[in-house]
Every structure is written in C-alpha cells, then in structure tokens.
Amino acid sequence: MGARELLTFRHGVHPPENKHLTEGIASRRLPFPGEVILPLSQHIGAPAKALVKAGERIERGDVIAEAEGMISSRVHATASGTVKGIEHWPHPSGSMQPSIRIEVDPHSTQMQRPRLVPHWNEVPAEQLSEEISKAGIVGLGGAAFPMHVKLRPPKDQPIEVLIVNGCECEPYLTSDHRTMLEHPDDVHMGIRIVLRALGITRAVIGIEANKPDAIEVMRKTVPGDLDVSVQTLKVKYPQGAEKMLIKAVTGREVPSGKLPASVGVLVQNVATTANVARIFETGQPLIERIMTVSGRGIRQPGNWVIPFGTRLRDVIDACGGLTEDAAEIVFGGPMMGQSQATLDVPVLKATGGILVLSKDECKQQDILPCIRCGKCVEACPVFLNPQLLGSLARVERFEEMAQEADLGDCMLCGCCSFVCPSNIPLSQMFAMAKFQLNRLARL
C-alpha cells in the first residue's frame, strides 16, 4: 500500500462523508409495523399486475403482484396479514401510485410459507435467472433495474467479468458497508451463483478505501475455489456510478449511450448479490433489506433491516423521532436521493437509506449569477460542460442541450450543483430539461 495511487476515475467531488454516524452500528430488525403499503411499481420498467383482492389472507413471502412484460419485477408480501385493498398511495417518486395495502397480523409469527427452490448447482444456468426473476430481485444500489434482465446480455456482447459494487459513494449511507461486514458469505455465495448464471469465472469487488474493515473481511472470506479479487478504490463521488466503477477497475470507458455489456462487464451491487444467495439458501424472495437511517435530524441513527412497504412514519417513530431542527427527509443519499413530502410514503426495494437532514446540513442559499468559474466542468465525471448546459437550460433551449451539449450523457449525479459557488441548481435544471424532452418526444 502507500505510495501506489488508488484506482479511480477522473473528475468527481468530495462531499463530507458523514458515515461515522452509523457505520459502526450493527443492523437490527425494525419491529413489524401495523400496516405495509406495497406499490406495484418499485422498479424500473412496467408496473407489476396485482394478483390479490381485498380481504385475502396472505403469508410473508407470497407473490402478490406478477411481473408484466420483459422489464418488470414481481412484488412479494413483506409481512403476513390481510389485504385491505389496492389504492392510490403516495409513492417516494412524488406521485400517487396503485399500491397493495396490507394490514399486518399482530399475532403472526411472520414465518414464510415453505417454498421449493432448486439447488443452484443442479439447474441449468438459464434457470438461475428465472429463479432470480421469480424472487423479485432488482438492483438495490438505487436504480432498481430488474436483475434477471441484466443476466441475459445480448449474444454479441459476452460478459467477461462481474464487478460487484461495494463503493457506496453516497455520503451518510452505510447499508452496503454493513452488508459486507455482516454477511460476507452471502455476498460470495451470490457471486458464485451470478458467475454460474453468466457462464464466466472472474469477479472483482470494488470497495472505497474508507471501508478498510469491509475490505479486510471480504478478502478473508473469498472461497478458495473462486477467482474473486477485492479492489480498493479511491474515496470519491460518484465512484459507485456504473461507468465510473468500470473505468476505475478495468480502465475501460463504456461508450456513450451504450451498456456496460459493450465492454464485457456486468456491475451488481453487493446487497443485491447477497440477496441472490438468500433465494437459494432460504427461499426468501426480496422482501426486506438493510437501510441506513441517518442524518442529524433523527434522534437515533442506525442500520435497520426493514420490510418493504413500511411507512416512513413508522421508521421515524422506531428511531426515536425527529429532532427540533429536522428540515428535510430524503430517500437515498444526499447527492441523488429524493426529498419526501409526506410521512405516509412507504420504503421500497431501492431505498438504501432514509436521511433526516437538519437545517444546518441542508442550508438554503441564495442563487447568484454564474461567474463562469469552470468548477462544474472540472467536477463532471462524464466530461460534459454543465456551465454551457446551464445557460441553455435557463433559456429553455432543450433541443440544443441534447444535440450539442450531450445532455443525454448526463446521469444527474449532482457533482456540478454540489460545487457551484453560485448555488445554481444545475442538475435540477438538467432533470427538468430531460423531462421536457421526453414529453416532447411522446407528443
């Protein structure tokens, strides 16, 4: 170690990490709430189709909504109880979405109905992705892309290496960190299964240097027969973004507009990988995960195993409530996470963290004119010119943003907004431009 530079990508930013609030706190199970709300859309792609009706009795782990179409994902009951109905309910995305509301049976043991799962080593590789699809597994890193779709790459772009994403580059979040510390064997087992599903042999686990304990644990627990290396990466946001991680680990740039498969790589989050193992070990589909509850606006920060569908209100109550100066509640990390308007929203598959930021943590500052300092240009990890994009967005020249300033390559990571000394909400403007262009395209 020491003199050698750690692997990383160019540009990026260094927001205060604030992981010390929760990184040392082992995950505990949150008490089952009185009610869970499960939106039919917890993933990228078509919403699932509900299979249950009001009044039906269901057990934990039962399928309650089936995937609809190629890119979609199943929804499972995350607690035993009675279906109260299917209704529109506040969704973390900010909209109202059809959701299955389940009244949790307070006397239930919350055991799953026993389920037959084939042994991972005895089924053909293609069937593994089928089992993963049945378990409703989506990417837990934030995007919630159905995992089984990724396991079937185009024939002309074979995958050569699996990169397991343990970067967790968003400040505050420590759920992936805890997953690696507490369930390293699940992660390795998940890697084994994914490697078999892809028909390849090599995997790399990328972890930022601020998690030395996780790096050590993951290194120690690599099974002798697996070709898995653990790669320490420089601490820099957004190191965990797919393209940035691939660049750091392999040195390859995913061509603009292409998928990681085009450079022979598949990236999978550590928590997702650990959940793959659980399907085959216990038959448990994706119904809960470790979430970080943090920020200076919550009384008891920590890492919790929370069933999906638990309302934000119940999570906050279980964590001691809000402090006096709590100002904003965010699902996800502070760089890309989404602000929540109501405490009735449920936590979902992709909710890696619940942040309650205090007034001091998310200061509101006046927006000043752009002074063309170029700090955004130096921060952008995909080498765009946010200064130019911003000045085009201000006058609503959206088409030019897409055609001449490569808006399509912007992943809304927020680096430009973070560094802007004039507090110009660049990534918000870009999100709006993308939205408007989508709308125009649909007309």
Add this chain to the structure above:
Amino acid sequence: MSDPGIRLTASPHVRSAESTIRIMWSVVISLVPVIAASTYFFGPSALLVLLASVAGCLITERLFGAVKSSLADGSAMITGLLLGLTLPPGFPLWMAFLGGAFGMAFGKLIFGGLGQNIFNPALLGRAFLQAAFPVAITTWPAKPENWWTLQGDNLAWPFMSPVVDGVTGATPLGNLKFGDEPVITPISDLLFGTTAGSLGETSAVLLLIGGLYLAIRGHLNWHIPVSILLSVYLLSGLFYAIGISQFPPLFMLLSGGLMLGAIYMATDMVTSPVTNAGCWVFGVGIGALVVIIRIWGGLPEGVMYAILLMNALVPFINRATQPRKFGSARRKAAAARKGGS
C-alpha cells in the same frame, strides 16, 4: 399534502461550502498586502487613489440599482481595487473615480451585471482613462521627501489641466524602451517594488504570494498565470537570445503590470475560458501579445490591451475547447464528424 415543516428540494441536498461571495472577498483579502506595500512605497496618495476608484465602482453599481448593496458580493470592490492598482500614485482623484464609474457602467452593468460581461471591467476602466487622460496616466512623480506628502496632482479639480510636477521618474519599462540611455533596472528592485510605477505594479513578490494564496484555496485557476508567465518568459527569451529584443526575459516577467495582470486581471473568472485547455490558449495568447506590444508597440506596456483582446476571444476559445465527453472518441474525430453533417 406535505407535512408541516418538511422541506422539498431537488438533489443534491448537500452543497460544498464554497460560495461566490467567499471567492470575491478572499480575492479582496489577498490584495491587502499589495495595498499595504503600495501605501508604504507611495504614501497616503496610494490609499486615496484606491479609495476614489473603489468609490466610483460602488456608487455606480448602486445607482444602476443592479444590487441591493454594492458590498454584497464583493465583485465591485475587486474591480475598484484592481483599477486603482493600475494607476500611478499621483493620479488626480476625480479621474480615478471616473475610471471606476466608467469601468463599472460600460464594462459590467450594461452587459447585465455580475457574470455577464465580456471584458474585464477594471481594465476597461483603465483603457478609458488611458484614452482620455494620456498624460496624467503616464506621469510618475518623483518620490516626495516626506512619506505623508501627497504626490503629484491628487487633489486637482475636475477638468483643470493638471500641473505636472517638474521632476518625474520613469518606470523601468519606459526607461529601457524610451530612455536616452537604456537602463536595465536590477531584478531585486523589481521583486520588492522599490521602483517607480503604478500602485500595484511594483512588488512582484507580494503579488505572487497573493496569487498563491488564492490558488491554494481554489479561488484562482493557476493554469492562466502559469501559461502567461511561461509564454512571456520563453518568447522574450527567444527574442533576446537572437538579438531582436533588448529585454532580458526575467526583466520582462517582473516589470510593468505583467504580474498584476497575469495573477489578478486575466484570472477574472467571468472573462476567462471555462476549460483548462481553454485557459492555456487564453494565457499563451496574452503572453504572446504582451511580448509583441512591448517589443514592437508604440507603448512601453501592453498587458492591458493583451488581456482585453483575449477577453474578446473567450467565447470562441470556449467553443473550440469543449471537453471530450466520457466514452466518446477524441475531440478531433467528434468535431470532424460534426463538421460533415
């Protein structure tokens, strides 16, 4: 719908501590040693000239109603101080005030205020003064006997022709270029500022320290001063070596307004390119123009015009030096593809 007291904002929800206001005021702070030194060398005249040009800037910005308080973002303060530092100590105060007012009004406010201007407002103010009062701005009074004595025509009434003091001391650049017997001022004098010249032109060391402070804090793009100074050094070295010019390269670097221009004027964020590649094009252009004007021009000094000329080219430089987006071919190939369509 929303629970009371919960704030809804777009991501990112955290921001760096950096702010435009902080950048502006740290530039002002970094100028304090330079101001102190010029007061030490030139007496209270220095402070009065600075005060007059700052007042011109602040009052004009306030009159235009562009801002609630001219001191809010510190940018008008910087313009005033930088303009003042380019003026000779004996400069009539009313002219300094007028220069500040002109620079602020025509250099910045008519473009739409902070962030919108093309030319460096301080230099535009100086260009106006140089055109309007060519004698006063090139008069370098000899040092008075007492430190506290006002120099030259500080207190001249507006529009009265200034009474030029019989004794004037020439600047090092003027000495070498137009003197009867060309003299090369010793480097140590140039470094520490014990020569005749404008307020902020004389001590290269203090200017360098101020620039270093800003660069370390990330408030100054070091690519610009480095590319300017390097190109001036190399070009003038080349011309000196082949006998075309009489200016030794180190003398070129340390004399006149080059340090002030390279460190404080050219690095004005608003009027310089946004990419580092662009900053090098910009810096080398300024360096070359400075050398050309100094050797072949009709003026002893060319930093001001070099920067103003390159300011005008910044939009084109920006266009030509866009970054190469991640996962795409080299810029050249992309440009060729675009040109074909």
